[in-house]
Amino acid sequence: MIALDIVPQSAAVKTENFLSVQNLVKRYGDFTAVDNLSFSVQPGEIFGLLGPNGAGKTTTMSILSCLFPPTRGTATIGGYDLVRQAKQVKQLIGVVPQDLAIYPTLNAYDNLLFFGSMYGLHGKALKRQVWEALEIVGLTEKARQPITTFSGGMKRRVNIAAGLLHHPRLLFLDEPTVGVDPQSRNYIFESIRQLNREQGMTIIYSSHYMEEVEALCNRIAIIDGGQLVALDTKEKLIEQLGGGIMYLGLNQGEAELIMQLEALPSIEHIEQIASAAAANASVLLKCQVTSAQRALLEIIPTLNGLGVQLVSLEISEPNLESVFLHLTGKKLRD
Amino acid sequence: MRLLHVTLKDIKIVLKDWGALITLFLSPLLFIIVLSLALGQSFANLNNTSNIQVLLVNNDTTGVISQKFIASLQSTGESAHLQFLQKDSNTLLTDARAQQLIKEGTYNMAILIPSGFSQDITQSQKVTVLFIVDPGASQQVVKPVQALVETTLGQTTGPILLQQAIAKSLAHNAPPAQARQINQQVARALDQPAGDSIATVQAVSPPGVTAPKHPSVYQQNVPGYTIMYVFFIVGTMASSVLIERRDGTFRRLLVTPISKPALLLGKLIPYYLLCLAQIVILFTIGKFVFGMDLGLHPLGLIGITMALAACAVSLGLLIAAFVKSEGQVTGIATITVLVLAALGGCMVPPVFMPVFMTKVALFTPQGWALQGYQDVMVRGINVMGTLPTIGALMAFAVVFFIVAVSRFRFN
Numbered sequence: 001m002i003a004l005d006i007v008p009q010s011a012a013v014k015t016e017n018f019l020s021v022q023n024l025v026k027r028y029g030d031f032t033a034v035d036n037l038s039f040s041v042q043p044g045e046i047f048g049l050l051g052p053n054g055a056g057k058t059t060t061m062s063i064l065s066c067l068f069p070p071t072r073g074t075a076t077i078g079g080y081d082l083v084r085q086a087k088q089v090k091q092l093i094g095v096v097p098q099d100l101a102i103y104p105t106l107n108a109y110d111n112l113l114f115f116g117s118m119y120g121l122h123g124k125a126l127k128r129q130v131w132e133a134l135e136i137v138g139l140t141e142k143a144r145q146p147i148t149t150f151s152g153g154m155k156r157r158v159n160i161a162a163g164l165l166h167h168p169r170l171l172f173l174d175e176p177t178v179g180v181d182p183q184s185r186n187y188i189f190e191s192i193r194q195l196n197r198e199q200g201m202t203i204i205y206s207s208h209y210m211e212e213v214e215a216l217c218n219r220i221a222i223i224d225g226g227q228l229v230a231l232d233t234k235e236k237l238i239e240q241l242g243g244g245i246m247y248l249g250l251n252q253g254e255a256e257l258i259m260q261l262e263a264l265p266s267i268e269h270i271e272q273i274a275s276a277a278a279a280n281a282s283v284l285l286k287c288q289v290t291s292a293q294r295a296l297l298e299i300i301p302t303l304n305g306l307g308v309q310l311v312s313l314e315i316s317e318p319n320l321e322s323v324f325l326h327l328t329g330k331k332l333r334d
Numbered sequence: 335m336r337l338l339h340v341t342l343k344d345i346k347i348v349l350k351d352w353g354a355l356i357t358l359f360l361s362p363l364l365f366i367i368v369l370s371l372a373l374g375q376s377f378a379n380l381n382n383t384s385n386i387q388v389l390l391v392n393n394d395t396t397g398v399i400s401q402k403f404i405a406s407l408q409s410t411g412e413s414a415h416l417q418f419l420q421k422d423s424n425t426l427l428t429d430a431r432a433q434q435l436i437k438e439g440t441y442n443m444a445i446l447i448p449s450g451f452s453q454d455i456t457q458s459q460k461v462t463v464l465f466i467v468d469p470g471a472s473q474q475v476v477k478p479v480q481a482l483v484e485t486t487l488g489q490t491t492g493p494i495l496l497q498q499a500i501a502k503s504l505a506h507n508a509p510p511a512q513a514r515q516i517n518q519q520v521a522r523a524l525d526q527p528a529g530d531s532i533a534t535v536q537a538v539s540p541p542g543v544t545a546p547k548h549p550s551v552y553q554q555n556v557p558g559y560t561i562m563y564v565f566f567i568v569g570t571m572a573s574s575v576l577i578e579r580r581d582g583t584f585r586r587l588l589v590t591p592i593s594k595p596a597l598l599l600g601k602l603i604p605y606y607l608l609c610l611a612q613i614v615i616l617f618t619i620g621k622f623v624f625g626m627d628l629g630l631h632p633l634g635l636i637g638i639t640m641a642l643a644a645c646a647v648s649l650g651l652l653i654a655a656f657v658k659s660e661g662q663v664t665g666i667a668t669i670t671v672l673v674l675a676a677l678g679g680c681m682v683p684p685v686f687m688p689v690f691m692t693k694v695a696l697f698t699p700q701g702w703a704l705q706g707y708q709d710v711m712v713r714g715i716n717v718m719g720t721l722p723t724i725g726a727l728m729a730f731a732v733v734f735f736i737v738a739v740s741r742f743r744f745n
Contacts, residue, residue: 095586097582
């Protein structure tokens with residue numbers, strides 16, 4: 001892979017936070033797609049937007065890429081207001097949309113030539129940057145072949161290349177690995193890391209795959225129902241869970257039982273929850289523990305002592321998926 | 335500059351769409367060839383003024399009065415666009431042959447002058463001239479011809495009968511010498527040619543009105559089918575817009591620095607150029623391959639062509655603004671284009687339409703375009719004379735464009 005020349009942008013960055021979002025709202029009639037979102041992103045950061053389908057990630061990215069204005073709230077990119085200075089913002093950003101937004105009847109080279117011209121590139125500079133982008137995504141040898149002969153992963157790579165042509169300072173990647181084979185996925189990840197490492201490109205990466213944001217992102221914003229549920233580094237988010245979450249299905253659950261369990265050293269917090277998944281269990285307890293193994297050794301004797309039967313047991317390892325489940329009560333992927 | 339790149343991108347894409355190119359260029363050419371071959375004679379007959387032919391069998395070959403009758407018929411028939419044929423394939427007609435030809439449908443009418451016609455008239459005997467008519471012939475043609483034959487027969491035999499009546503009266507009432515002198519004077523008077531009569535009828539046209547000129551088969555089919563197929567661009571354009579919406583390429587372009595008006599114009603221009611190319615190519619083939627006459631002022635065709643192309647792409651944008659699926663594109667575009675083409679006279683020539691349909695045609699851009707092209711090619715209108723047509727087509731284009739832009743969504 002080669003290093004790109006960093007072309008000085010005519011729009012200079014004005015502030016420390018490269019992206020700043022304040023109370024962003026987007027409504028469609030009675031439906032609120034983005035609900036009071038506020039966050040900021042530092043220059044050179046890889047920032048993750050993690051949430052299930054329909055959480056509002058794409059809508060947020062669409063607003064931030066000037067596709068349509070917010071209902072309320074403000075955002076700035078490189079110090080330029082999103083709504084009033086959209087032209088300057090568009091020159092700073094690159095977008096890799098969730099759809100494969102390329103022309104299937106043209107080849108990869110012609111596609112990139114066209115999209116590059118949309119950013120004012122022309123002549124030899126345009127052609128050079130097209131070949132550089134093809135080099136980054138590893139498609140130089142197939143540049144003149146029709147897109148229709150490409151695999152899904154290769155098409156995704158062309159899709160990414162089209163967002164890089166003008167050397168954006170901020171790149172939006174909206175679920176860029178959907179339907180992609182593992183080899184292409186790894187290639188995409190490596191390309192993203194390289195762009196960030198060698199160019200200092202700020203990247204906003206949205207996905208509903210926990211593994212992707214865990215692997216790539218410095219900080220992660222968890223979004224659900226258009227709202228920001230949590231925002232921090234991966235480590236600090238997972239720390240919230242301590243040693244994990246245990247779900248205990250019991251045949252009974254008086255107050256005394258819960259008090260005794262709460263008193264155990266490895267139990268940080270207990271919450272009685274209702275769940276249709278608790279078959280044959282009249283009580284389902286959600287226990288945040290410091291260590292799953294130690295917690296089990298303490299819980300079992302306590303239950304035996306009280307004559308309470310353990311009907312079901314589920315342990316969620318501390319990861320972003322369980323963080324999401326813990327914070328929203330829902331799974332990342334249905 | 336970005337507008338130019340959007341235009342070039344769409345031109346590249348369209349030129350790869352073989353199906354669309356065949357529809358836009360090859361199909362109209364095939365229609366022109368096939369329908370011109372099929373309808374060529376019909377158009378030839380339109381411009382042929384001696385198109386009513388009546389068979390004439392004279393069984394009284396030596397008779398003077400029958401010769402006079404025939405001469406009168408031919409003289410009168412010339413001004414009424416009638417042709418009386420006494421021969422078939424260089425052979426004198428007989429009663430049987432004439433009836434056979436009518437039975438076969440080759441001719442619609444025949445006049446049979448019986449043998450002894452002149453003698454019977456001279457002897458004041460009743461005589462019948464047969465007027466044979468194909469029962470399927472149009473009465474609008476038969477009746478006037480029958481009337482003309484009856485009148486001519488009356489004009490021919492009337493004076494003779496009058497002379498006979500006067501002579502008979504004089505023979506009873508006047509001395510022979512005086513009767514002879516009077517008979518000679520009467521005969522001289524009755525022999526005067528029609529041009530010497532006191533009262534004559536002269537056929538004229540109203541001032542400033544010339545005889546209508548009809549298009550040749552190519553002057554109908556080339557512009558007719560060209561216009562029809564120009565509007566097929568509507569479906570191609572609408573599909574293209576739908577695909578860009580569906581694939582998200584419009585969304586991608588909207589986050590680049592290109593403006594929405596430039597994006598829209600960049601979408602229109604390639605199809606406008608394609609329409610122009612279509613019209614130029616088909617008219618060029620019409621002129622140099624089929625020998626189509628472009629009229630006295632062919633430059634008048636340019637303005638109409640540019641306005642027609644503008645109208646077609648505006649209609650394409652209008653349909654693109656409303657459709658949401660490929661099925662809708664196919665249905666709406668096809669019906670719109672075919673119905674408007676039919677109403678506009680592109681399929682059934684206006685010259686064969688009833689009058690009210692020719693007026694309905696002017697509610698369509700196709701009707702205006704066809705009329706405009708034929709005004710130039712057939713009726714000799716100059717460039718200034720095409721301004722009303724150009725104005726009408728541009729009015730359609732502007733209305734389509736305004737409605738389209740108000741409804742158009744990139745997402």
